[in-house]
Amino acid sequence: MRAAVLRSGRVETRGIDDPVPGPGQLLVRSLACGICASDLHFMDHPEAGAYDDTGMATYDQDVDIVMGHELCAEVIDYGPGTDRRIPVGTRVSSLPILSVGGRRRIIGQNPDSPGGFGEYLLLDAAITHVVRSDLPSEVVCVADGISVGWSAAARARVTTKEVPLVIGCGAIALSVIANLARMGVGPIVAVDFVASRRATARAMGAHMVIDPAEISPYQAWREMATASAASMGEMMAATGLPGCVVFECVGLPGVLDSIIKGCERNTRIFSVGGPPEGEHLHTMIAKRKGLNIQFGGGPLPVHWDEAFEAVCSGDLDVSPMLGRTVGLDEVPEALDAARDANGPARIVVVP
Numbered sequence: 001m002r003a004a005v006l007r008s009g010r011v012e013t014r015g016i017d018d019p020v021p022g023p024g025q026l027l028v029r030s031l032a033c034g035i036c037a038s039d040l041h042f043m044d045h046p047e048a049g050a051y052d053d054t055g056m057a058t059y060d061q062d063v064d065i066v067m068g069h070e071l072c073a074e075v076i077d078y079g080p081g082t083d084r085r086i087p088v089g090t091r092v093s094s095l096p097i098l099s100v101g102g103r104r105r106i107i108g109q110n111p112d113s114p115g116g117f118g119e120y121l122l123l124d125a126a127i128t129h130v131v132r133s134d135l136p137s138e139v140v141c142v143a144d145g146i147s148v149g150w151s152a153a154a155r156a157r158v159t160t161k162e163v164p165l166v167i168g169c170g171a172i173a174l175s176v177i178a179n180l181a182r183m184g185v186g187p188i189v190a191v192d193f194v195a196s197r198r199a200t201a202r203a204m205g206a207h208m209v210i211d212p213a214e215i216s217p218y219q220a221w222r223e224m225a226t227a228s229a230a231s232m233g234e235m236m237a238a239t240g241l242p243g244c245v246v247f248e249c250v251g252l253p254g255v256l257d258s259i260i261k262g263c264e265r266n267t268r269i270f271s272v273g274g275p276p277e278g279e280h281l282h283t284m285i286a287k288r289k290g291l292n293i294q295f296g297g298g299p300l301p302v303h304w305d306e307a308f309e310a311v312c313s314g315d316l317d318v319s320p321m322l323g324r325t326v327g328l329d330e331v332p333e334a335l336d337a338a339r340d341a342n343g344p345a346r347i348v349v350v351p
Contacts (some may be wrong), residue, residue, distance in 0.1 A: 003065040003118025004349070006043055008066045013334045016064055019114050019122050021079030024099065026094060026123045030351045032137035032325070033116025034070035034145055035252065035338045039266065042067065042109055043335070045276035055187075056097075057109035068115030068349060069096035069108040070144040070214035072137035075125070076322035079229035082125050091131040093140060094123045095147075107221045109315045116141075117331055119351050129305070133312035138325055140311060142318045145346065149175030151299035152247060152272045154306075158185045162243040162268075163225045165217060166206070167259060169197035171345040172272050174204045174321055175307070181205025182316070189224050191217045194341045219261045248273050257281050258294075265289045272296035321345040339349045 013323040023337045046059040057064065075090045086092060096115070107123075108115025110201035127178045130141050149172040158164050164180055169192035180188050181204070190206035192198050198209035205264055210220045225241045244310050246268040248256050251273030259269055260282055269291060286293065299307070310316040323344025334347050 001031040001119040001136075002351070003037060003066045003114070004328050007063070008061050008069055009043065009046070010334060011043070013328045014349075016118070016232075017067075018120050021077060021082070021173055022100075023079050023081045025079040025082060025123055026075055026086070026125050026128060027077040027079070027094075027120060028073035028123050029076050029120055030071060030073050030116040030118060030349075031091065032072045032141040033068040033349045033351070034141050034346045035068075035334060036145055037068055037172075037338075038069075039067045039108070040335065040339060042252070046165045046187055054104075055289065056104055057107045058111075059109070060111060063111045065109070065111055065120040066114035066121070067108040068117035068338065069106065070141050070346075071096070071107075071116035071121070072131060073116070073121065076120065078125070085316045086125070086128060086130060087282050091137065091140070092123065093131060093308060094128045094145060095299075095301060096144060097127065098122055098124050099147055099224075108340060109243070115333040116185045117328070117351070119328075119348055125278055128303075131312060133314070135312060135314065138322065138350065139347060142306070142321060144170045146175040146178070146311055146316065146318065147295070147299040147304040148172050149177075149187055149249070149272065150179045150307040150310075151181035151303035152176055152296045153185075155181070156245055156247070156268070156294075156298070156304050158183075158245050159243070163221065163228055163247045164247060165221045165263075166201070166249060167217065167255065168248070168250035168273065169194070169201040169209075170191060170249060171321060172246065174200060174270070174345055176247050176249060177201055177206050178263045178316055179307075182310075187224055189217070189221050191220075197341060200320045200345060216262070218264065222264070243268070251275050251280055253277055260286050260291060260293075262290070263289070263291070267291055269293045270296060281347040311348055315342045316323050321349050325350045327351070
């Protein structure tokens with residue numbers, strides 16, 4: 001098959017062997033696959049694998065790896081003894097996890113679990129979902145990216161007495177905003193330096209968008225929280241401001257620490273970003289402020305299912321997030337373009 005292959009820190013498109021499905025696996029043809037920031041983190045920071053003792057992601061620079069985990073695909077064949085409940089030719093998607101030799105692998109982040117930046121890949125039949133929708137594959141594939149922020153918003157359990165502040169307006173933040181809006185949480189304050197991303201955040205459900213070059217996010221949050229409390233008829237002197245829940249969705253060193261320094265006392269922080277280089281935190285400031293910091297991780301399966309259904313049913317319109325589509329030969333250039341904060345939240349590969 002042809003694939004955009006990562007090796008020694010570079011991506012080039014060339015021919016490699018087709019993957020062979022094992023027991024419980026499906027061989028599928030990649031129809032569309034979104035380029036995610038985690039693809040960039042994976043290829044740019046091979047040293048991060050040294051800190052992963054799960055074995056779910058391994059970057060050996062001396063072997064071929066085909067990235068891409070936000071996928072929509074078509075069933076082509078079955079591994080031996082695999083349940084054939086999904087007919088050949090059916091469009092499918094999946095949580096990007098593959099069982100290989102009894103161990104869980106992230107699809108697109110191991111030599112033995114190739115991803116959607118190639119013509120063919122493998123899926124675990126037990127967790128593969130049928131696409132029951134007429135929406136284009138380029139739309140369906142975004143559901144996996146949506147599921148990460150969707151899960152973060154759900155697990156944060158924001159109450160009507162809290163006002164969320166979303167730092168960063170990339171794809172994960174946009175899905176946080178979308179699910180908060182779906183749950184009726186608000187007002188939602190979103191922050192990003194880039195005007196196009198702020199506009200997309202508003203399209204996805206943010207009530208107030210902030211350029212941190214012009215106003216402190218925490219001052220803007222306080223103004224919104226004050227107005228929100230007043231509109232609910234609460235006595236400010238008696239009850240104070242609503243609680244603050246910050247979603248950190250940037251993933252660059254220094255951002256989480258700046259939130260710790262700038263946020264209100266007793267703020268709850270949900271960190272979805274996480275720079276591969278690691279982060280230095282002023283924990284004494286966090287202690288004195290009584291902050292509660294939770295780290296996101298991947299989506300829970302139930303939240304992946306919910307996000308997949310919301311996208312496929314059309315209940316969640318992801319079109320504001322979508323940019324151009326590219327073929328396999330264009331993947332190296334598209335990966336570089338995906339680093340541009342002024343670009344769309346998603347560039348989609350159509351092999």
